[in-house]
Amino acid sequence: MALLNQSVTKLTNILEGLPEMPFSTMEYMLLCTTIYNLFVTKGPPDYSELLYEKYKKSLMDYIESRVLPPLRSKHDEYLLQELVQRWLNYKVMVRWLSRFFHYLDRYFVTRKSLPPVTEAGMTCFRDLVYEEMKGKIKDVVISLIYQEREGRQIDRALLKNVVEIFIQIGFGSRECYEVDFEAPMLQDTAAYYSRKASKWIIEDSCPEYMLKAEERLKQEKDRVDHYLHTSTEQKLLENVEHQLLSVNENQLLEKENSGCLALLRDDKVDDLDLMYRLFSRIPEGLNPVSRLFKQHLTAEGTELVNQAENAASSKRAEKRDAADSPQLVLIRRIIELHDKYMGYVRENFQNHTLLNKALKEAFEVFCNKSVASSSSPEMLASFCDNVLKKGGSEKKLSDEEIDRTLDKAIKLLSYINDKDLFAEFSRKKLGRRLLFDRYGNEDHERSILTYLKQQCGAQFTSKMEGMVTDITLSKEIQSCFEDYLHANPHAYPGTDLSVNVLTTGFWPSYKSSDLTLPDEMIKCIEAFKKFYDSSTKNRRLTWIYSLGTCNINAKFDAKSIELTVATYQAAVLLLFNSADRLSYAEIKAQLNLTDDDMVRVLHSLSCARYKILKKTPTTDTVSPNDVFEFNSRFTDRMRRIKVPLPPVDESKKLIEDVNKDRRYAVDAYVVRIMKSRKVLGHQELVLECIQQLSRMFKPDVKLIKQRIEDLITREFLERDEEDTSVYKYIA
Template sequence: MKRKRAVPKPILFSEGWEVIEQGVTKMKRILEGLPEPPFTCEEYMKIYTRIHDMCIQRSPHDTTEKLYTKYKEVIMEYITSVVLPSLKDKHDEFLLRELVIRWSNHKVMSKWLSRFFSYLNRFFIKRNSLPSLDEVAFTCFRDQVYKETKGKVKDAVISLIDQERGGEQIDRGLLKNVIEIFVEIGTGKMDYYKNDFEEEMLKETASYYSRKASNWILIESFPDYMLKVEECLRKEKDRVVHYLHATSGPKLIEQVRHEVLCVYSSQLLENEKSGCCVLIQEHKVDDLSRMYKLFSKIDDGLCRISQIYKKHVTVEGTILVKKADDVASNKEAEKRVVVGLQEQTFVREVIELHDKNMPLVNDCFQNHTLFRKALKEAFEIFLNKTVAGSSTAELLVNYCDNILKKGGSEKHSDEAIEQILEKAVNLLGYIYDKDLFVEFYRKKLARRLLFDKSANEDYERSILTKLKQQNGAHFTSKLEGMVTDMTLARETQADFKEYLQCNPRTNPGIDLSVTVLTTGFWPSYRSSDFHLPFEMTKCIQAFTEFYPTKTNSRKLTWIYSLGTCNITAKFELQTIELIVTTYQAAVLLLFNDSNRLSYSEIMSQLNLVDDDVVRLLQSLCCLKYKILNKEPNINSISSDDVFAFNSKFTNKMRRIKIPLPIVDEKKKILEVVDKDRKYVVDACLIRIMKSRKVLNHQQLITECVEQLKVFKPDLKLIKKRIEDLINREYLERDSENLNLYRYLA
């Protein structure tokens, strides 16, 4: 027999609410700090169970909807009767403290009520797609309390921030709690924080720092102004850390930067007494680092500083150029003494200028691309000017030559020389005419190597390594070949001496030293059908017989203009050793057989041209050492002159060197470089057109300029070479578009 299950008695809403209300009342008393013991588990379960039982009753006794409505009424009633009255008459910091308390209590109340009514969340609210209990609670507080007080709260918070900026102590913990209300009230969104607080706070910040900056700019120097800016930014970042929301940080800092830096950037940087130029000139490292750090954060800040920096370096470099020009414009009599020294001084001062600026770029400006570019462009501007009538490439070569040759004007340690060479090579990076540098350097290197003037072969190889690293292997291939030739020449000379010892009949009886060079490596030297004296001819024959034993694949071409001789000259009062060139020695040896020789006789016997004969005779009878006498006795050489050995010549020295009149080789070098440039441009143009086949005029010129690294070509030269290639049928113009070129295979 089945038993019938007992049906529970329905709970009327009024009966059930009476139990719930007791719990709600107790909770309110606890929130208000009134004497009330905390909830026990039994009390909590009693309320939760009563709500549960009321919600599971079948219709018409189901009270779920009424409970949901009553939940909101409880919260609204508490806000209306307790919360709003407590906030009504409070202002400033008192209002903020009360709001923080009420918000905290509200969250506690919402938490406990949600627990009591949690059954509604699980079923009724989900089933009917209604706002959750937490949402209802937050909405009530937002609509009734937050919207009512947000204006006063915002003003109070901003007022406290202003007080702190003014140097007063404030309760940062209070501000943090209040600002969290602006954030939390949005339930996951930042709209309320941004619209109701942040926008106004940023406006007030801009206004505050605008007033401050307008005062600072009148009384502070640029460095002191930056210190104040740095301190302000530090304090604003500190505020973000301690109480503002993190999302406000970038906006706040940007606002401050705009008011204190962007608005006055031109006035600050261009300040005549303490601006950017003054800081650079006085090498204020800390201030420059601070300036870089501050202005790197504002739009176009670094670009403006880099332009000022470039202009400053350009001016300093141009002053050095003018200084060198002024020295060179002195009297002609002073030129030889002063200008040679000024070449060294100019390059040394440029190196010092570079050394002074590199720490600024690397450290103060953190090696930023803009400043590396500014330094490079500045040095390019003044280093590619003509200095004292010479190119900087030539002056740099002369400077290096003075360091590398024996008896240079400056003495340095090995380590110092390495550093100097490194700095000199760095300067070459700013010079456009690198091919000109190479040609001048080849001439100087040849003299050092051939006349044993090089101080140290290790230094020679060291600078070539540095040049190779900077400009590539093609740049130094000939120079390295010259140094290698000298090593091989010493081996050949040792073998020649051994050969003479083994073949005494071949020995000419004169100490002969021959340097065999590779034609392609060395500068071009003029060879001639010079008629050697008999004594010298024997030497040439001896080496000519020896050399095939070393190699059969090379042909010897004798360059007598590079030779030197040591001759013993017996005068009436003394015997002197003369150090002369091969040509000078040949002239003097003629007087072993003749007491007097005319100009024409000397020229015909030696088979030399007029220019060479004039220079040789000038060196022997018109300059410092008058080894020969001349009729008529005037300081010029003519074809009617007659010469005789000066047997009465005397000198304090037992050994003297007789120099030839100085010949300016610069013109010849420039001609060689100009000629080589035509070939280089031709090769570049053909290489481009061979790969592209068809190209318009402007594109061809642009690519040609980009590819030519060893010199900066003149556009007129490129155009002439294009026309020449067209005439030689390497290129042709398009019949329909004359601005278009085609490559002819």
């Protein structure tokens, strides 16, 4: 044992830097042999147990004499420096002694189920040094971290070494690190940033506060990278995020002159980027951002609607938009608004679902408002019509710009509840563009149908696609008709005729009247009917006079002028080929027109801009007592003029037709749902019906209830005898 004591003393002197010769090979071999001989000697006494205890006693003596005294006398950074050095020396001591006593690990430790000699050595340090000094060490480290946060330079390498001691002393477990250091450090961090946040929230604007918060988060991550354990990163950052962001989020974002609303109002895109980066880090952090985003968008959109309403009521638009109605200006501005804030969502808010939802909900609020009795579906349909037709206010746009404008306009349709109403208005306007040759480009017509199909499905556009196809086929039929007349000169009616053959199911319902045509027109119709009957079978033609136009060569005293008029107007004018004066009653009797049509037609010819007929008495209104004669003195500087017929407001009828179709749609969906489910409660049926119908329109609960009652009456459904709120499908 004396040799062992001498070796321990020599090793201690070497570690302490005292003058001492290093171990020679002979000394090392002699010591190992001596310990081996003791180990293999059979007791009593049991030398293996004595050696194990001697090993621990040597380390404990070293700690008591060489390690603890200097540690107890040091403070602040000097304590940490001393600790690191003593820890390094102690590990060398343990490593050397473990080599001397390695036979214990191989046999004695295993047999007795004792800790290996290295672990036993480290346990001595933990029990004697760590347990006594851990509180003081922890306080010094936390103090240095505080100083670094306040801008002072500290020895990061030293802190890294100290943190390593907290980790290594746990023998593979981070319990010592987490309980003795990490938890108090996180608690101190929370208190520190709570004080900072309370100060910044009062002194700084929202962008300034966010810049400081982001910088502090970067610093804390950097702190982990340099001297804290990687497992601390998430806990530390969540701690800081909670104090700087979560606690003060609403107060920060709602700052009057610099909060979220102000940043959106002033287009501070960089600050919005920063806001998203910060608040997307915390749980539910984007909820207040999305709420304020929706609030701002709703306010901006509603203001646009109010401006359009004011302009419409005063019949005055801004000068730059003077050519457009306030409704068209509104749609254009909503498209610009959508472009702007969709850009924010994509670029500044990383296309986050929550912000997309906020944008959608905001646009749904003001995109479903009416302006001057024009519903949003009608305004959007009118805007698209204005883009597509010849001479619209968008005529200066290139083909690519028109396509982009149409694409953007159709995207607004997703926010409109009554998509079926938009479809009917669009179909009506498409019909006028196609029939009166007002469309600018057939490719654009097909483009908008493509956009609509992508947005709403093939069923939404099937009828409109059929309308475009009808016009293409009509051109072929017209060409064949002309070839027919060329081949049969005797069939030529004396007047050029162009006919569009339409398929009833595709086109909107148009007014059909029993107009008594003049002989000149009858010849034209009979000629085409004869041709059509010879080329097709089992198809009956119904003539829609309200959609026709005529070119009439009118001979006035000054000169002849070509008049472009509607069929009704042409029929009236042709009567004056055989009569100089005709009364209201005579015209009505010869043409079989209704009073409403009579007033519209005669007013357009005698009281409007072009007075082709003279009326007696001379007033601005048409009455049944009026008498008309051809105005031979009429003249105009143009040789060709168009005499417009006042349009009939068909919006009311169109809405009535849509409401009727909705009843059929509700019936169909209720039956379809019940057919698949067989038995279903009232509330579940209504909710499922609303969910499925909302793709086309927002159904009224009262309407659904009415249709359910009607289906019960018609014996498609029946109520359960025991529970009247449950319906059964009758097969």
